[in-house]
Amino acid sequence: MGLPLVSSALLDFPHNRVFPCMEFMGSHLSASKSYAPALKFNCQHFHKVGSTLPGVILCANRKFRGDEAVWKREQLTQNVDFPPKFPKKKKKPYPIPFKEIKHAARTDWKLAHMGIEKPLEPPKNGLLVPDLVPVAYGVFDAWKLLIKGLSQLLHVIPAHGCSECSEVHVAPIGHCILDCEGPTSSQRHSSHAWVKGSINDILVPIESYHLFDPFGRRIKHQTRFEYDRIPAVVELCIQAGVDIPEYPSRRRTNPVRILGRKILDRGGHIEEPKPWRSAESSSLLDFDTYRVCERFPRPSLADLPKIAEETLYAYETVRKGVRKLMKKYTVKACGYCSEVHVGPWGHNAKLCGAFKHQWRDGKHGWQDATVDEVFPPNYVWHVRDPSGPPLRSSLKRYYGKTPAVVEVCMQAGAKISDEYKPMMRLDIVIPDSDETRMII
Structure with missing residues (x-):
């Protein structure tokens, strides 16, 4: 069974667009044996590198020259993990092995x-x-x-800063997240004692x-x-x-x-x-x-x-x-x-x-x-709406963090770069308190 020919005009995709990608699952073709090509279709993000010719067909099992087109997977970083907190009763890891x-x-x-x-x-x-x-x-x-x-x-x-621990919050009022680690936190049920920062x-x-x-x-x-x-x-x-x-x-x-x-x-x-x-x-x-x-x-x-x-x-x-x-x-x-x-x-x-x-x-x-x-970054919780309700402990996993200086500048009207957005979790919709039990 032969594969249909594809016109190069149909492969002239726009730059940085999503389009179907076809891959061959079989690597060796034999004329003496019946062969049914297994095709795998997948939609991925690609961007074009080093080509001025519109619509170039890439062939499998073939080495590419330097003047040919190469389609690379576009890496999009979002929702990175928060920096780890090192325990106080343990030595810090060595930066050099x-x-x-x-x-x-x-x-x-x-x-x-x-x-x-x-x-x-x-x-x-x-x-x-x-x-x-x-x-x-x-x-x-x-x-x-x-x-x-x-x-x-x-x-x-x-x-605001907590008078019992090192927590800092940039907002008109302090947050309600119960994560205080001060000496008297057990008496306050881990709630922070906010003072003016x-x-x-x-x-x-x-x-x-x-x-x-x-x-x-x-x-x-x-x-x-x-x-x-x-x-x-x-x-x-x-x-x-x-x-x-x-x-x-x-x-x-x-x-x-x-x-x-x-x-x-x-x-x-x-x-x-x-x-x-x-x-x-x-x-x-x-x-x-x-x-x-x-x-x-x-x-x-x-x-x-x-x-x-x-x-x-x-x-x-x-x-x-x-x-x-x-x-x-x-x-x-x-x-x-x-x-x-x-x-x-x-x-x-x-x-x-x-x-x-x-x-x-x-x-x-x-x-x-x-x-x-x-030069510590001093990460704080990111507040999307400073005039809204305070951050709640039940919605803690939906909030993001950012350096304290960046949070102050952003609330003052500065445009931040894409370097800080992955940790801020801007693409996550914060649910209401009644909707949290419906989320798996």
């Missing part, structure tokens, strides 16, 4: 045993990466713009010690008060090339030499300067969230969408820039708590009070940090 960590340590030990210095490239040897200096300045400027924009938006967009509830403050020389002496528990604590994003920008007079940083011209775990040469000795700082310094207030809502007035309703767009763009710039800087510059995070340290190794301050801190004498369990640990 532990086998690779052991292999790198074994390689360094072999080089040190043979007396060979460890080969280092900038910035691992203390030198700056010239290509990342503009990136650091861009992240620093976007960080200041993010703080200014959020402080103005929070004058209009209400935010601030910018620190939306933009989680992650601080780090500022070091004049990251390759210098390690911070000890007794000397921890001799170092200032600033936002970890700002400290990362300073070590990447941003110059702030109040927080100087050493710029080396000679690289650091390391043999195993021992530093042979720190690139010369320079005495750490002690600059005079004033509490009223404008440059310090630009990247600090302390009483920031008092420094910026309430914006007009006409300027609200523009401020929201600028704030959202600054948020995405900071996140992309931090990810790019962390590919080169080392940032350590505790595997048990939220402590972060920017530098080649962590400090020795005994301030960890998380799981099994008695076994470690209060020391942090340092490991490589992730972007979410340095």
Whole structure:
């Protein structure tokens, strides 16, 4: 039985449309045996790549040339899962597989045993990466713009925080979802104790010690008060090339030499300067969230969408820039708590009070940090109608989540990108409370 011929004019499908796809189930054709071709019809999304000819027939069991048309399946992502919550009574997973960590340590030990210095490239040897200096300045400027924009938006967009746990909700009133994990949650049947939120509830403050020389002496528990604590994003920008007079940083011209775990040469000795700082310094207030809502007035309703767009763009710039800087510059995070340290190794301050801190004498369990640990997204429940009824615990599985900064900007009138829509679950229809028992 022969297959009917198909005209190429009938195969001239529009771009990115749904059309039936025909597949052969049999792979070998024999003339001596009767053969009934099994056909399988399926409707799929396809998009055309690399072809200027209308209506091209693709033949089975045949290799394609580079100038022929290729139809690829279009990947549509929607309704992704929420980020997992790591249990407090367990160590965080390593961002790098532990086998690779052991292999790198074994390689360094072999080089040190043979007396060979460890080969280092900038910035691992203390030198700056010239290509990342503009990136650091861009992240620093976007960080200041993010703080200014959020402080103005929070004058209009209400935010609430739970006084017993870390839950945050962006809406005129708090939600009714029973998921509080505070110390007195059993007395309130897991309901949240809502209070008025601030910018620190939306933009989680992650601080780090500022070091004049990251390759210098390690911070000890007794000397921890001799170092200032600033936002970890700002400290990362300073070590990447941003110059702030109040927080100087050493710029080396000679690289650091390391043999195993021992530093042979720190690139010369320079005495750490002690600059005079004033509490009223404008440059310090630009990247600090302390009483920031008092420094910026309430914006007009006409300027609200523009401020929201600028704030959202600054948020995405900071996140992309931090990810790019962390590919080169080392940032350590505790595997048990939220402590972060920017530098080649962590400090020795005994301030960890998380799981099994008695076994470690209060020391942090340092490991490589992730972007979410340095610049947390702080996911909150997405509110489709801020003026509607509060979110209910019975409809919890139908709600979506989004970063708190994105939720504030979206309620202020900013247009969000498709990156955040899959977790917001916008295509799911939220049923009424009476209809939930009818849904399987």
